[in-house]
Amino acid sequence: MDEPLVERMRPFGETIFAEMTRLAVETDSVNLGQGFPDTDGPRSLIDAAAHHIRDGVNQYPPGLGRPELRRAVAADRSRRFGLDHDPDTEVYITVGATAGIAAGVLGLVEPGDEVVLFEPMYDSYAAVIAMAGGVRRPVTLRPGPDGRFTFDPDELRAAVGPRTRMIIVNTPHNPTGTVFTRAELGVIADVCAEHDVIVLTDEVYEHLTFDGAEHVPPATLPGMRERTLSISSVGKTFSVTAWKTGWVMGPAALVRAVRTVNQFLTFTANGALQLAIADAITAEADWVRAQRDALQAKRDRLAAGLRSAGFDVQRSQGTYFVMADIRPLGFDDGIELARALPRTAGVAAVPAQVLYDDQDAGRHLVRFAFCKQDKVLDEAVDRLTRAFAP
Ligand SMILES: *Cc1c(COP(=O)(O)O)cnc(C)c1O
Numbered sequence: 001m002d003e004p005l006v007e008r009m010r011p012f013g014e015t016i017f018a019e020m021t022r023l024a025v026e027t028d029s030v031n032l033g034q035g036f037p038d039t040d041g042p043r044s045l046i047d048a049a050a051h052h053i054r055d056g057v058n059q060y061p062p063g064l065g066r067p068e069l070r071r072a073v074a075a076d077r078s079r080r081f082g083l084d085h086d087p088d089t090e091v092y093i094t095v096g097a098t099a100g101i102a103a104g105v106l107g108l109v110e111p112g113d114e115v116v117l118f119e120p121m122y123d124s125y126a127a128v129i130a131m132a133g134g135v136r137r138p139v140t141l142r143p144g145p146d147g148r149f150t151f152d153p154d155e156l157r158a159a160v161g162p163r164t165r166m167i168i169v170n171t172p173h174n175p176t177g178t179v180f181t182r183a184e185l186g187v188i189a190d191v192c193a194e195h196d197v198i199v200l201t202d203e204v205y206e207h208l209t210f211d212g213a214e215h216v217p218p219a220t221l222p223g224m225r226e227r228t229l230s231i232s233s234v235g236k237t238f239s240v241t242a243w244k245t246g247w248v249m250g251p252a253a254l255v256r257a258v259r260t261v262n263q264f265l266t267f268t269a270n271g272a273l274q275l276a277i278a279d280a281i282t283a284e285a286d287w288v289r290a291q292r293d294a295l296q297a298k299r300d301r302l303a304a305g306l307r308s309a310g311f312d313v314q315r316s317q318g319t320y321f322v323m324a325d326i327r328p329l330g331f332d333d334g335i336e337l338a339r340a341l342p343r344t345a346g347v348a349a350v351p352a353q354v355l356y357d358d359q360d361a362g363r364h365l366v367r368f369a370f371c372k373q374d375k376v377l378d379e380a381v382d383r384l385t386r387a388f389a390p
Helices: 007-012 016-026 043-054 067-081 096-108 123-132 153-159 182-195 252-262 271-283 285-309 334-344 374-388
Strands: 091-094 114-119 135-140 164-170 198-202 228-233 246-249 321-325 365-369
Touching: 007 123, 016 334, 043 271, 067 091, 067 246, 067 271, 091 096, 091 252, 096 123, 096 164, 096 198, 096 228, 096 246, 096 252, 114 123, 123 135, 135 153, 153 182, 164 182, 182 198, 228 252, 246 252, 271 285, 285 321, 285 374, 334 365
Parallel strands: 114 135, 114 164, 164 198, 198 228
Antiparallel strands: 091 246, 228 246, 321 365
16 A cells, blocks of 8 residues: 555654664663653642542543633632633643644644744644644754853744744743743744734643743733633643643633634543642642752753763753753764664663754754653763763
Protein backbone atom coordinates (compact mmCIF):
# COMPACT_ATOMS: atom_id res chain seq x y z
CA MET A 1 0.00 0.00 0.00
CA ASP A 2 1.13 3.57 -0.60
CA GLU A 3 1.68 5.64 2.54
CA PRO A 4 -1.84 5.80 4.01
CA LEU A 5 -1.15 8.75 6.35
CA VAL A 6 -2.72 12.05 5.25
CA GLU A 7 -0.21 14.28 3.54
CA ARG A 8 -0.37 17.13 6.05
CA MET A 9 0.77 14.81 8.85
CA ARG A 10 3.61 13.10 7.00
CA PRO A 11 6.30 15.43 8.33
CA PHE A 12 5.31 14.31 11.83
CA GLY A 13 5.72 10.54 11.34
CA GLU A 14 8.81 9.35 13.22
CA THR A 15 9.92 11.64 16.00
CA ILE A 16 13.45 11.91 17.30
CA PHE A 17 11.99 11.44 20.79
CA ALA A 18 10.92 7.87 19.99
CA GLU A 19 14.29 7.15 18.42
CA MET A 20 16.19 8.55 21.42
CA THR A 21 14.09 6.57 23.88
CA ARG A 22 14.71 3.36 21.95
CA LEU A 23 18.44 4.08 21.83
CA ALA A 24 18.51 4.88 25.54
CA VAL A 25 16.87 1.55 26.38
CA GLU A 26 19.10 -0.45 24.00
CA THR A 27 22.27 1.05 25.48
CA ASP A 28 21.09 1.19 29.11
CA SER A 29 21.73 4.93 29.06
CA VAL A 30 20.84 7.52 31.67
CA ASN A 31 17.87 9.13 29.94
CA LEU A 32 17.88 12.91 30.32
CA GLY A 33 15.94 13.20 27.08
CA GLN A 34 12.46 12.67 28.42
CA GLY A 35 10.83 15.40 30.46
CA PHE A 36 9.20 13.52 33.29
CA PRO A 37 10.19 13.16 36.95
CA ASP A 38 11.43 9.86 38.40
CA THR A 39 9.78 10.46 41.78
CA ASP A 40 6.06 10.57 42.69
CA GLY A 41 3.72 13.46 43.33
CA PRO A 42 2.28 14.34 46.79
CA ARG A 43 1.00 11.36 48.78
CA SER A 44 -2.36 12.96 49.62
CA LEU A 45 -3.07 13.54 45.93
CA ILE A 46 -2.37 9.94 45.00
CA ASP A 47 -4.30 8.55 47.98
CA ALA A 48 -7.27 10.79 47.17
CA ALA A 49 -7.38 9.58 43.56
CA ALA A 50 -7.30 5.94 44.69
CA HIS A 51 -10.00 6.69 47.25
CA HIS A 52 -12.33 8.34 44.71
CA ILE A 53 -11.95 5.41 42.30
CA ARG A 54 -12.71 2.89 45.07
CA ASP A 55 -15.57 5.13 46.16
CA GLY A 56 -17.31 4.81 42.78
CA VAL A 57 -16.32 7.97 40.89
CA ASN A 58 -15.99 5.96 37.69
CA GLN A 59 -18.54 7.30 35.20
CA TYR A 60 -18.44 10.25 32.81
CA PRO A 61 -18.05 13.53 34.65
CA PRO A 62 -19.96 16.58 33.33
CA GLY A 63 -18.82 17.73 29.88
CA LEU A 64 -17.23 20.88 31.28
CA GLY A 65 -15.34 18.93 33.95
CA ARG A 66 -16.09 18.37 37.64
CA PRO A 67 -17.44 21.61 39.17
CA GLU A 68 -15.12 21.09 42.19
CA LEU A 69 -12.06 21.35 39.94
CA ARG A 70 -13.41 24.21 37.84
CA ARG A 71 -14.11 26.18 41.01
CA ALA A 72 -10.67 25.33 42.45
CA VAL A 73 -8.92 26.41 39.23
CA ALA A 74 -10.88 29.67 39.07
CA ALA A 75 -10.24 30.46 42.75
CA ASP A 76 -6.51 29.76 42.39
CA ARG A 77 -6.22 31.96 39.31
CA SER A 78 -8.07 34.75 41.06
CA ARG A 79 -6.00 34.52 44.24
CA ARG A 80 -2.59 34.38 42.58
CA PHE A 81 -3.11 36.68 39.60
CA GLY A 82 -6.31 38.62 40.15
CA LEU A 83 -7.85 37.05 37.05
CA ASP A 84 -11.50 36.21 37.63
CA HIS A 85 -13.24 33.49 35.65
CA ASP A 86 -16.76 32.13 35.87
CA PRO A 87 -16.22 28.43 36.62
CA ASP A 88 -19.38 27.55 34.65
CA THR A 89 -18.57 29.28 31.36
CA GLU A 90 -14.92 30.35 31.42
CA VAL A 91 -13.10 27.26 32.73
CA TYR A 92 -13.06 23.92 30.93
CA ILE A 93 -11.26 20.70 31.90
CA THR A 94 -9.35 18.77 29.23
CA VAL A 95 -7.26 15.59 28.88
CA GLY A 96 -4.03 17.38 29.70
CA ALA A 97 -2.85 20.66 28.28
CA THR A 98 -2.23 18.75 25.04
CA ALA A 99 -5.95 18.27 24.33
CA GLY A 100 -6.70 21.90 25.24
CA ILE A 101 -4.02 23.13 22.86
CA ALA A 102 -5.23 20.85 20.06
CA ALA A 103 -8.90 21.76 20.49
CA GLY A 104 -7.99 25.45 20.80
CA VAL A 105 -6.08 25.48 17.53
CA LEU A 106 -8.65 23.30 15.73
CA GLY A 107 -11.53 25.41 17.01
CA LEU A 108 -10.05 28.83 16.26
CA VAL A 109 -7.71 28.54 13.25
CA GLU A 110 -9.16 28.33 9.73
CA PRO A 111 -7.26 26.62 6.91
CA GLY A 112 -4.73 29.13 5.59
CA ASP A 113 -4.68 31.22 8.77
CA GLU A 114 -1.23 31.97 10.13
CA VAL A 115 -0.15 31.05 13.65
CA VAL A 116 2.87 32.85 15.10
CA LEU A 117 4.89 31.00 17.72
CA PHE A 118 8.34 31.03 19.25
CA GLU A 119 10.96 28.48 18.27
CA PRO A 120 12.35 26.21 19.59
CA MET A 121 8.71 25.09 19.86
CA TYR A 122 7.06 22.34 21.87
CA ASP A 123 6.42 19.59 19.35
CA SER A 124 2.62 19.40 19.55
CA TYR A 125 2.12 22.99 18.31
CA ALA A 126 3.43 22.40 14.79
CA ALA A 127 1.43 19.17 14.51
CA VAL A 128 -1.93 20.66 15.54
CA ILE A 129 -1.40 23.71 13.34
CA ALA A 130 -0.90 21.26 10.46
CA MET A 131 -4.06 19.34 11.47
CA ALA A 132 -6.00 22.61 11.31
CA GLY A 133 -4.53 23.43 7.89
CA GLY A 134 -2.90 26.53 9.39
CA VAL A 135 0.48 27.98 8.51
CA ARG A 136 3.11 28.33 11.24
CA ARG A 137 5.26 31.45 11.44
CA PRO A 138 8.04 30.88 13.96
CA VAL A 139 9.95 33.71 15.63
CA THR A 140 13.34 32.49 16.82
CA LEU A 141 14.40 32.80 20.45
CA ARG A 142 18.15 33.40 20.76
CA PRO A 143 20.41 33.52 23.82
CA GLY A 144 21.56 36.97 24.87
CA PRO A 145 24.94 37.70 26.47
CA ASP A 146 23.57 36.36 29.79
CA GLY A 147 22.63 33.02 28.15
CA ARG A 148 18.89 33.70 28.49
CA PHE A 149 16.82 33.12 25.35
CA THR A 150 14.58 35.92 24.11
CA PHE A 151 13.12 37.33 20.90
CA ASP A 152 13.80 40.42 18.83
CA PRO A 153 10.64 42.59 18.94
CA ASP A 154 11.18 43.60 15.31
CA GLU A 155 11.19 39.95 14.23
CA LEU A 156 7.90 39.45 16.07
CA ARG A 157 6.37 42.54 14.47
CA ALA A 158 7.53 41.33 11.05
CA ALA A 159 5.97 37.88 11.59
CA VAL A 160 2.51 39.20 12.52
CA GLY A 161 0.27 40.53 9.77
CA PRO A 162 -3.23 40.50 8.30
CA ARG A 163 -3.24 36.69 7.94
CA THR A 164 -2.26 36.08 11.56
CA ARG A 165 -5.05 34.49 13.56
CA MET A 166 -3.21 33.36 16.68
CA ILE A 167 -0.01 33.66 18.68
CA ILE A 168 1.04 30.75 20.88
CA VAL A 169 2.97 31.83 23.97
CA ASN A 170 4.60 29.17 26.14
CA THR A 171 5.86 30.64 29.41
CA PRO A 172 7.85 29.32 31.27
CA HIS A 173 9.23 28.09 27.96
CA ASN A 174 10.15 24.52 27.11
CA PRO A 175 12.97 23.89 26.13
CA THR A 176 14.86 27.15 26.83
CA GLY A 177 13.63 27.73 30.40
CA THR A 178 12.89 31.37 29.62
CA VAL A 179 10.21 32.99 31.78
CA PHE A 180 8.84 35.85 29.70
CA THR A 181 8.99 39.19 31.47
CA ARG A 182 6.18 41.68 31.70
CA ALA A 183 8.06 43.86 29.20
CA GLU A 184 8.40 41.02 26.68
CA LEU A 185 4.73 40.14 27.09
CA GLY A 186 3.91 43.83 26.63
CA VAL A 187 5.50 43.72 23.17
CA ILE A 188 3.38 40.67 22.35
CA ALA A 189 0.25 42.35 23.74
CA ASP A 190 0.80 45.46 21.60
CA VAL A 191 1.21 43.41 18.43
CA CYS A 192 -1.90 41.37 19.24
CA ALA A 193 -4.01 44.46 19.85
CA GLU A 194 -2.78 46.08 16.65
CA HIS A 195 -3.67 43.05 14.49
CA ASP A 196 -6.61 41.71 16.53
CA VAL A 197 -4.93 38.37 17.17
CA ILE A 198 -6.00 35.59 19.57
CA VAL A 199 -3.41 34.45 22.11
CA LEU A 200 -3.17 30.83 23.19
CA THR A 201 -0.91 30.33 26.20
CA ASP A 202 0.78 27.21 27.47
CA GLU A 203 1.53 27.71 31.17
CA VAL A 204 2.09 24.10 32.25
CA TYR A 205 5.30 25.13 34.08
CA GLU A 206 3.66 28.13 35.80
CA HIS A 207 4.79 26.97 39.26
CA LEU A 208 8.29 25.90 38.26
CA THR A 209 10.25 29.16 38.09
CA PHE A 210 13.65 29.72 39.70
CA ASP A 211 15.74 32.47 41.29
CA GLY A 212 12.55 34.37 42.09
CA ALA A 213 11.57 34.76 38.43
CA GLU A 214 7.88 35.68 38.39
CA HIS A 215 5.44 33.83 36.15
CA VAL A 216 3.28 36.45 34.46
CA PRO A 217 0.17 35.03 32.76
CA PRO A 218 -0.16 36.85 29.41
CA ALA A 219 -3.89 37.35 30.15
CA THR A 220 -2.96 39.74 33.00
CA LEU A 221 -1.58 42.37 30.61
CA PRO A 222 -3.85 45.31 29.78
CA GLY A 223 -6.30 44.44 27.00
CA MET A 224 -5.26 40.80 26.88
CA ARG A 225 -7.87 38.99 28.93
CA GLU A 226 -10.55 39.26 26.25
CA ARG A 227 -8.34 37.77 23.54
CA THR A 228 -6.45 35.12 25.51
CA LEU A 229 -7.09 31.42 25.98
CA SER A 230 -4.91 30.37 28.94
CA ILE A 231 -3.96 26.71 29.26
CA SER A 232 -2.35 24.83 32.12
CA SER A 233 -2.33 21.36 33.60
CA VAL A 234 -1.47 19.27 36.59
CA GLY A 235 1.25 16.98 35.22
CA LYS A 236 4.32 19.14 35.75
CA THR A 237 3.05 20.97 38.85
CA PHE A 238 2.46 17.80 40.85
CA SER A 239 4.91 15.39 39.16
CA VAL A 240 2.07 13.27 37.78
CA THR A 241 2.65 13.51 34.04
CA ALA A 242 0.55 10.40 33.36
CA TRP A 243 -2.58 12.00 34.80
CA LYS A 244 -3.28 14.06 31.69
CA THR A 245 -5.62 16.54 33.33
CA GLY A 246 -5.55 20.15 32.22
CA TRP A 247 -7.72 23.21 31.83
CA VAL A 248 -8.41 26.12 29.52
CA MET A 249 -9.51 29.49 30.86
CA GLY A 250 -10.69 32.54 28.99
CA PRO A 251 -13.65 34.51 27.70
CA ALA A 252 -16.75 32.33 27.27
CA ALA A 253 -16.69 32.54 23.45
CA LEU A 254 -13.11 31.25 23.21
CA VAL A 255 -13.75 28.50 25.77
CA ARG A 256 -16.90 27.51 23.87
CA ALA A 257 -14.82 27.09 20.69
CA VAL A 258 -12.50 24.69 22.51
CA ARG A 259 -15.41 22.80 23.99
CA THR A 260 -17.20 22.46 20.65
CA VAL A 261 -14.19 20.68 19.17
CA ASN A 262 -13.13 18.75 22.24
CA GLN A 263 -16.54 17.18 22.88
CA PHE A 264 -15.77 15.07 19.78
CA LEU A 265 -12.10 14.43 20.54
CA THR A 266 -12.03 13.21 24.15
CA PHE A 267 -15.43 14.44 25.44
CA THR A 268 -14.42 14.36 29.12
CA ALA A 269 -11.37 13.76 31.31
CA ASN A 270 -10.99 11.36 34.28
CA GLY A 271 -13.40 12.42 37.04
CA ALA A 272 -11.70 10.77 40.04
CA LEU A 273 -8.41 12.51 39.24
CA GLN A 274 -10.25 15.81 38.86
CA LEU A 275 -11.67 15.51 42.37
CA ALA A 276 -8.27 14.69 43.84
CA ILE A 277 -6.62 17.61 42.04
CA ALA A 278 -9.33 20.04 43.16
CA ASP A 279 -8.24 19.52 46.78
CA ALA A 280 -4.50 19.38 46.10
CA ILE A 281 -4.42 22.81 44.41
CA THR A 282 -4.72 24.46 47.82
CA ALA A 283 -3.81 21.61 50.20
CA GLU A 284 -0.48 20.83 48.53
CA ALA A 285 0.71 24.36 47.74
CA ASP A 286 3.67 23.85 50.13
CA TRP A 287 4.63 20.62 48.34
CA VAL A 288 4.67 22.53 45.05
CA ARG A 289 6.94 25.24 46.49
CA ALA A 290 9.31 22.62 47.90
CA GLN A 291 9.34 20.85 44.53
CA ARG A 292 10.17 24.12 42.80
CA ASP A 293 13.11 24.69 45.17
CA ALA A 294 14.30 21.12 44.67
CA LEU A 295 14.18 21.58 40.89
CA GLN A 296 16.16 24.81 41.12
CA ALA A 297 18.89 22.90 43.00
CA LYS A 298 18.76 20.14 40.37
CA ARG A 299 19.13 22.70 37.61
CA ASP A 300 22.23 24.04 39.36
CA ARG A 301 23.59 20.54 39.90
CA LEU A 302 23.18 19.47 36.28
CA ALA A 303 24.30 22.80 34.81
CA ALA A 304 27.52 22.75 36.88
CA GLY A 305 28.15 19.15 35.85
CA LEU A 306 27.56 19.83 32.17
CA ARG A 307 29.90 22.82 32.35
CA SER A 308 32.62 20.75 33.95
CA ALA A 309 32.14 18.16 31.19
CA GLY A 310 32.80 20.92 28.64
CA PHE A 311 29.36 22.12 27.51
CA ASP A 312 28.39 25.77 27.39
CA VAL A 313 25.17 25.80 29.43
CA GLN A 314 22.50 28.42 28.70
CA ARG A 315 20.47 30.14 31.41
CA SER A 316 17.25 28.36 32.40
CA GLN A 317 14.81 30.24 34.67
CA GLY A 318 12.19 27.50 34.89
CA THR A 319 10.70 24.23 33.56
CA TYR A 320 12.51 20.86 33.65
CA PHE A 321 15.19 21.73 31.11
CA VAL A 322 18.52 23.32 30.31
CA MET A 323 19.92 23.89 26.86
CA ALA A 324 23.59 23.12 26.27
CA ASP A 325 25.80 24.38 23.46
CA ILE A 326 27.95 21.54 22.13
CA ARG A 327 30.48 23.64 20.20
CA PRO A 328 33.06 24.01 23.00
CA LEU A 329 33.38 20.19 22.84
CA GLY A 330 34.23 20.38 19.16
CA PHE A 331 30.82 19.32 17.80
CA ASP A 332 28.43 21.34 15.67
CA ASP A 333 25.56 18.99 14.84
CA GLY A 334 23.26 18.22 17.78
CA ILE A 335 21.35 15.49 15.97
CA GLU A 336 24.57 13.64 15.20
CA LEU A 337 25.82 14.06 18.76
CA ALA A 338 22.51 13.04 20.36
CA ARG A 339 22.43 9.90 18.17
CA ALA A 340 26.00 9.03 19.21
CA LEU A 341 25.82 9.91 22.93
CA PRO A 342 23.96 6.80 24.15
CA ARG A 343 26.68 4.54 22.71
CA THR A 344 29.71 6.73 23.36
CA ALA A 345 28.73 8.09 26.78
CA GLY A 346 25.68 6.15 27.99
CA VAL A 347 23.55 9.29 28.22
CA ALA A 348 20.48 10.29 26.19
CA ALA A 349 19.44 13.89 25.42
CA VAL A 350 17.25 15.63 22.84
CA PRO A 351 18.74 17.57 19.93
CA ALA A 352 17.04 20.97 19.98
CA GLN A 353 17.22 21.28 16.20
CA VAL A 354 14.07 19.16 15.80
CA LEU A 355 12.15 21.92 17.62
CA TYR A 356 13.15 24.60 15.08
CA ASP A 357 12.13 25.41 11.51
CA ASP A 358 15.34 27.44 11.23
CA GLN A 359 17.72 24.48 11.39
CA ASP A 360 20.81 26.62 11.74
CA ALA A 361 19.50 28.35 14.86
CA GLY A 362 19.22 25.07 16.77
CA ARG A 363 21.94 22.92 15.24
CA HIS A 364 24.45 23.30 18.07
CA LEU A 365 22.00 22.91 20.97
CA VAL A 366 21.01 19.86 22.98
CA ARG A 367 18.29 19.76 25.65
CA PHE A 368 18.88 17.99 28.97
CA ALA A 369 16.14 17.29 31.56
CA PHE A 370 17.05 17.79 35.22
CA CYS A 371 13.75 16.55 36.77
CA LYS A 372 15.54 13.42 37.98
CA GLN A 373 16.97 12.13 41.27
CA ASP A 374 20.34 13.63 42.20
CA LYS A 375 22.09 10.28 41.88
CA VAL A 376 20.75 9.97 38.31
CA LEU A 377 22.00 13.47 37.41
CA ASP A 378 25.39 12.70 39.00
CA GLU A 379 25.70 9.45 37.07
CA ALA A 380 24.93 11.26 33.80
CA VAL A 381 27.55 13.91 34.56
CA ASP A 382 30.15 11.26 35.50
CA ARG A 383 29.54 9.45 32.24
CA LEU A 384 29.72 12.62 30.14
CA THR A 385 32.85 13.80 31.91
CA ARG A 386 34.55 10.46 31.27
CA ALA A 387 33.42 10.40 27.62
CA PHE A 388 34.76 13.89 26.91
CA ALA A 389 37.89 13.77 29.10
CA PRO A 390 40.81 15.08 27.04
C1 LIG B 1 4.55 18.55 29.10
C2 LIG B 1 4.07 19.70 28.28
C3 LIG B 1 2.74 19.75 27.82
C4 LIG B 1 1.79 18.61 27.99
O1 LIG B 1 0.99 18.75 29.10
P1 LIG B 1 -0.08 17.60 29.44
O2 LIG B 1 -0.88 18.20 30.51
O3 LIG B 1 0.68 16.39 29.85
O4 LIG B 1 -0.85 17.35 28.18
C5 LIG B 1 2.34 20.88 27.13
N1 LIG B 1 3.19 21.89 26.88
C6 LIG B 1 4.47 21.86 27.28
C7 LIG B 1 5.36 23.01 26.98
C8 LIG B 1 4.96 20.76 27.98
O5 LIG B 1 6.24 20.70 28.34
